[in-house]
Amino acid sequence: MRTVASQNIIAWLIRVMTYLIVFVIASIIIKIIWNGLPVINWEFLTTMPKRGGSEGGILPAIVGTMSLALGTIIVALPLGMATAIYLSEYATAGRFTRTVRLAIVTLAGVPSIVFGLFGLGLFVIFLRFGASIIAGCLTLACMILPIIIVSSEEALRSVPKSLREGSLALGATKWQTIYKNVLPYSMPGMLTGSILGIGRAAGETAPILLTVAAFYLPRLPKSIFDQVMALPYHLYVLATQHPDIEKVRPLQYATALVLLALVLGVNLVAILFRIHIRKKYRW
């Protein structure tokens, strides 16, 4: 590192490394769009699969993934937000708060397949839900809970103290203050984090593999106790388990593209939403 030349070489090296990462990301996205887009048409998106997934559309997988994402957020959102409100507004430094925080960090690090084992043991077998949408949603909800808690707490903490003090000074109770003066301003931020959570839930495969996903099920679910197909699992099945993998390659690309578009779309919404909020609220 003594000479200018060697310093420049290192600077160039890390620049090349950075752009190599960018290149790989771009090539993943472009390759999937390039090969998937020609296959996608209205029929593909809105009809049932035929002959074990070799032909036909992917409607049940799309419906399955969307209902899983929706069910997951219905469970995880209230739980996550309430926990965040407790941590940011009520919690005092002490053993309970420390334990809750340790639990959240631990949950964030648990491998998704272990969530699958947990869901299988608790929801599918112990509570007798069987492999079903509800078992899958509850499992996924446990998995994305830390994402929602952490981002919601951040949103709550970014509301200035003066807003709370003003309300309390006027004689409002603690909950009135939170409900009327803190939540309205932090709600957009809390929702952003939740949207990111939905994206994660929609793309996960390992937990639903053990708790809900059907290999091939060409009909739509009727209740939350039904099994469903799901996009990520369908892609996995087509790409590795299908008897003629090369032949259904176009369908694999198309399924990958639909999944990618769904997940990146959800994330894009979250990012745009965040930019919008930052412009709207400046303290």
Added chain:
Amino acid sequence: MKAAWKEKAIRLILFATASTSILIVIGIFVFVGKEAGQFAIKPGLKELLGSRWMPVSFQKESFGLLPLITGSLLVTALATLITIPFGIGAAVYISELARPTEREILKPFIEVLASIPSVVIGFFGLVVLVPLIKSSFGLSTGLTALAGAVLLALMAIPTVVSISEDAIRSVPVSYKAASLALGASKMETIWKVTVPAALPGIVAAIMLGIGRVIGETMAVMMVTGNAAVITASPFDSVRTMTATIAAEMGEVAFGSTHYRALFCVGIVLLLATFGLNIIAQKFLKKYRMG
């Protein structure tokens, strides 16, 4: 009086919801541990120490975890070797060398990688990386530990870049100013002052990245070939702990020894990631205080 009662009720409800996180963690340990415990009673934990994983056999099943653990370790170690230079390199470049607009584009773009579902990354590996490895190293199959490691590195890099970049940027400007004032060059300042000062944050980032790598299932299962053998060669096919659970759980009978053995694999995974996480949190705390 009614208002005071309501306040108390709300406080209690929020307290109860906050406890659910703790309950879930306990629930995970209980429900994964329960089946693993049954295994410890019946064939006994000694069975897990064997060097052969052959859960389905006409003669004698064996449930040695060694090939699975070494499989996971090999893939994780290789992935870490790739992740560290790329992760830190990109973080240093983005925080110290990139122009402001370049930085505003690069960081979110790399973070997009984190949101691509692992099964899509696995699929990309299958159609692009596996044939590439096969042809460039002249192997009979490209489904190798190396392929898994490259994909896992791709998944760990956004975490490492994002957290390391934050850590590097939070180094006080006065450190750099002092170094530059003493006549050090820009690069000397980066490698001898800024990066060492941000080291706890960078270490934490790497730990969290490795945690993600060990727990990753789908991408690894799709490209590593899933042969349960003990090997140290990146060009061999391996089977990781996560892939074993995902691939075999669909075919086992509930309550069988094989079923319980898979929960034992789960417990090993759980403890490994739990340990890594605790260490990472220690380092993160250090850098947030420093």
